[in-house]
Amino acid sequence: MGSATDRVVRIGIVTCSDTRALTQDDAGYALEERVKAKGWEVASHVIVKDDVDQIARAIVAAADEQGVDVVLTCGGSGLSPRDVTPEATRKVCDRDVPGIAEGMRAHSMTITPFAMLSRAVCMQRGTCIVVNLPGSTKAATENWEAIEGVLPHAVSMMAREGH
Numbered sequence: 001m002g003s004a005t006d007r008v009v010r011i012g013i014v015t016c017s018d019t020r021a022l023t024q025d026d027a028g029y030a031l032e033e034r035v036k037a038k039g040w041e042v043a044s045h046v047i048v049k050d051d052v053d054q055i056a057r058a059i060v061a062a063a064d065e066q067g068v069d070v071v072l073t074c075g076g077s078g079l080s081p082r083d084v085t086p087e088a089t090r091k092v093c094d095r096d097v098p099g100i101a102e103g104m105r106a107h108s109m110t111i112t113p114f115a116m117l118s119r120a121v122c123m124q125r126g127t128c129i130v131v132n133l134p135g136s137t138k139a140a141t142e143n144w145e146a147i148e149g150v151l152p153h154a155v156s157m158m159a160r161e162g163h
Contacts, residue, residue: 008039010041010069011035012072013028013074031144050075070130086119100150103147104147
């Protein structure tokens with residue numbers, strides 16, 4: 001068995017937006033490019049409305065039906081009344097993984113003080129980790145850079161492959 005860093009991680013991207021269509025999902029496609037640049041697989045990429053039930057269903061579909069290791073949600077983690085991605089994530093996940101969300105905010109705080117307004121969470125659904133990323137392309141990719149290095153290890157641990 002190879003090391004965690006050799007693992008091909010399977011990713012699902014769920015963009016949460018009332019205003020974008022999949023063809024306009026610049027942040028989602030920027031994440032897709034970065035995932036593929038790591039040699040990992042994008043198993044699914046969908047866009048759903050800013051609605052708790054729609055987001056929750058998309059997370060479950062990626063985790064349970066597509067069998068991804070990681071679901072990256074994109075958007076809906078701010079302070080707008082329509083920003084409900086953390087609530088949807090909590091609705092369908094089992095355990096908090098607060099260090100990843102804390103790490104993203106800490107990294108982002110070195111770039112902008114507005115990072116402290118993020119309500120993003122990271123949680124575990126079975127053997128899948130769900131990470132809430134911001135909706136802007138710049139912020140989503142900056143947050144990705146903060147976490148990409150730990151994802152293979154997290155996936156290995158959830159698969160009971162140990163450290």
